[in-house]
């Protein structure tokens with residue numbers, strides 16, 4: 001195949017994502033891309049002014065696809081740059097949290113993940129805009145999980161071990177807060193909660209299904225309110241999370257809408273795609289329909305669920 005006919009893929013590599021060393025990663029990606037008749041270009045993030053530098057790299061290389069090589073934070077940054085450009089977004093999951101890759105059924109095996117980029121099956125998906133300021137691609141939440149992520153970030157123990165340590169600390173004593181959700185022209189709904197999740201997707205990065213009723217491109221998003229629960233309820237909740245039945249529990253409320261305002265008292269930690277953004281009292285969420293064209297795996301399935309069916 002002549003070079004002019006090959007598709008160009010720009011890989012945005014976050015070298016600190018996850019816990020694995022990334023020696024020879026670019027050589028490995030280049031080799032696999034050659035096998036699939038793709039031209040690989042690279043940009044390594046530094047954690048400083050990456051957005052501006054990546055915009056320039058996109059201008060310079062004019063790629064057909066931009067691939068985020070990292071966790072959900074890297075996916076979020078790249079998706080924001082590709083919003084409404086017509087350039088496709090792909091993911092090579094190498095982060096400690098790879099929720100969006102899980103959602104799109106992208107494996108961590110590099111050969112398979114690049115094979116999916118080569119197959120080029122894509123779909124325009126909705127994203128969320130939070131407080132007119134932050135784009136959310138995978139999942140954002142207030143309360144328990146955001147607090148875990150904040151501590152995880154501070155302790156600098158990366159990978160799944162670091163997250164699990166914080167998770168079990170928090171699970172023992174989740175703190176409650178008041179939450180008012182206003183959407184459409186309905187009366188505001190009031191809840192006591194330990195956590196409020198805002199998402200268009202279905203899964204936490206761990207594979208737990210938090211939003212069985214959502215659709216990634218229907219112009220709506222979901223607000224999942226997890227109400228305070230007795231300790232013995234944890235087991236039932238785990239079971240429901242991993243069998244896709246969380247919406248049937250009385251400690252869970254799910255609201256679908258395209259715009260909402262949430263007020264929490266006292267102010268709660270907010271995290272967006274794995275990045276802590278500080279404590280907040282008021283939050284405004286808006287759905288941005290079909291904002292980015294994303295490559296997904298339409299073939300193999302996860303062990304328990306069938307996300308590619310959900311995506312269709």
Ligand SMILES: Nc1ncnc2c1ncn2[C@@H]1O[C@H](COP(=O)(O)OP(=O)(O)OP(=O)(O)O)[C@@H](O)[C@H]1O
Pocket residue numbers: 014015016017018019045046047048070071072073074075094095096097098158159274275
């Ligand atoms: N070279 C770098 N040095 C330090 N930080 C970086 C670098 N490149 C990117 N970052 C930071 O990495 C974060 C995104 O990491 P990402 O979510 O992709 O991977 P992760 O392993 O899941 O990370 P985390 O464990 O922090 O969630 C962003 O905060 C970004 O600023």
